[in-house]
Amino acid sequence: VQLFLQTLTRYQPESIVLLPELLLALVTAVESGWQAPISLKFMAVGGSRVSTELLLKAEGLGLPVFEGYGLSECSSVVSLNSPTDNKLGSVGKVLPHLKVHTQDGEVVVEGNAFLGYINQSESWGSSTIHTGDLGYVDEAGFLHIDGRRKNLLITSFGRNINPEWVESELLANPIVSQAILIGDASAYCSALIQPRFDTVTDEMIDAWIQQVNKALPDYAQVMSWQRFDQALSFRAGTLTANGRPVRTAILSRHQHQIKALYKELA
Numbered sequence: 001v002q003l004f005l006q007t008l009t010r011y012q013p014e015s016i017v018l019l020p021e022l023l024l025a026l027v028t029a030v031e032s033g034w035q036a037p038i039s040l041k042f043m044a045v046g047g048s049r050v051s052t053e054l055l056l057k058a059e060g061l062g063l064p065v066f067e068g069y070g071l072s073e074c075s076s077v078v079s080l081n082s083p084t085d086n087k088l089g090s091v092g093k094v095l096p097h098l099k100v101h102t103q104d105g106e107v108v109v110e111g112n113a114f115l116g117y118i119n120q121s122e123s124w125g126s127s128t129i130h131t132g133d134l135g136y137v138d139e140a141g142f143l144h145i146d147g148r149r150k151n152l153l154i155t156s157f158g159r160n161i162n163p164e165w166v167e168s169e170l171l172a173n174p175i176v177s178q179a180i181l182i183g184d185a186s187a188y189c190s191a192l193i194q195p196r197f198d199t200v201t202d203e204m205i206d207a208w209i210q211q212v213n214k215a216l217p218d219y220a221q222v223m224s225w226q227r228f229d230q231a232l233s234f235r236a237g238t239l240t241a242n243g244r245p246v247r248t249a250i251l252s253r254h255q256h257q258i259k260a261l262y263k264e265l266a
Contacts, residue, residue: 001025008037015042020050020168021243023058023065028174030061044068044080048244049147049164051172052089053215067091069145073129074098075112079143090142100137106149107135134162151247153184159219161189166220169212175200176208178232180250181222182258188223190261192254194231202227224261228254 004025008016018026023045030036045055046068058065068080069091078100081092094100098111109129116124134152135145147162154160163181170179170191178194193205205225213221230253232238237249251258 001029005029005034008040009035012037012039014039015044016040018043018045018065019047019243020045020054020171023050024054024172024174026063027054027058027061030063036063040064042066042083046070046091047242049145049168051168053169054172055088057172069143071109071129071131073114073131074109075114078109081142085142087138087140087142090138090144092143093141094137094143100143102136103130105134105136107131107133107143107145153181153189155183155189155219156185156187157219161220166191166212166216166222169215170209170222172212173208175204178228178245180232180245180247182251182261186262189220190258191222191225192228192250192257192261193225194228226257226261229257230254 004022023043026036041064043058043063043065044067045065050067055065055067064083066081066083066086067090068077070077070079077095078098079092079094081087081090085093098109100107100109102108109131110127113127113129116126132149133145134147134149135143137143147164151163152160153163161181161183163183166181166189167179170176170181170193175196176193177196180192181189182191183189191209195205205227209222209225230236232245232250234241234243236253238246238253240246
């Protein structure tokens with residue numbers, strides 16, 4: 001993080017593109033007294049869901065942060081908030097060379113599509129990309145992304161929960177390094193948490209979860225949690241090469257912890 005901050009200070013960029021993890025690092029640094037380059041005019045953030053609390057905190061610190069959405073199959077950016085068109089909680093308006101609609105709740109993009117996947121001829125030449133993301137375009141033309149269709153949790157009460165939503169709120173505090181929401185076919189949600197520092201106590205994590213819960217509907221609140229007995233990693237097969245959780249592997253590897261979470265409140 002220090003090298004990243006030093007690089008920004010040295011080169012004084014006008015714009016940068018960030019993952020939520022890097023935005024959190026910048027926000028924490030500014031809160032600790034680091035001065036962001038006055039040259040910065042535009043900070044795009046994306047790659048995974050961004051906590052509303054983190055965006056509000058960045059805005060309150062004077063950081064020009066704007067959430068966007070994109071994927072490689074669409075040659076990167078699909079939508080982006082801007083200084084003149086910005087709606088918190090959305091990923092911005094769709095770029096003019098693209099068209100977006102939803103099909104059974106899934107975001108579908110038409111326009112600047114890639115050529116296709118290597119050795120998968122059925123993907124070649126298509127101008128339409130089914131993203132696998134659940135979302136919608138509101139009446140003002142802003143795109144909203146709820147989460148991945150394949151990750152959707154359905155509780156035993158029939159409530160649909162996008163885990164990325166709750167996880168992004170848990171990750172908005174620098175004491176939390178990794179968070180996975182669990183609750184499919186269960187009566188309530190639980191979480192596995194990896195603290196960022198050895199000095200983080202269970203009491204600190206519990207207090208943060210209680211604060212997050214206050215902003216969540218009852219069906220999405222985290223009712224129990226445990227620390228990961230092994231941090232997620234690419235080497236362990238629980239993270240992809242770009243740092244996203246491999247949920248099937250996590251559920252399998254940490255099955256004993258998950259069972260314990262639901263025995264606690266049984």
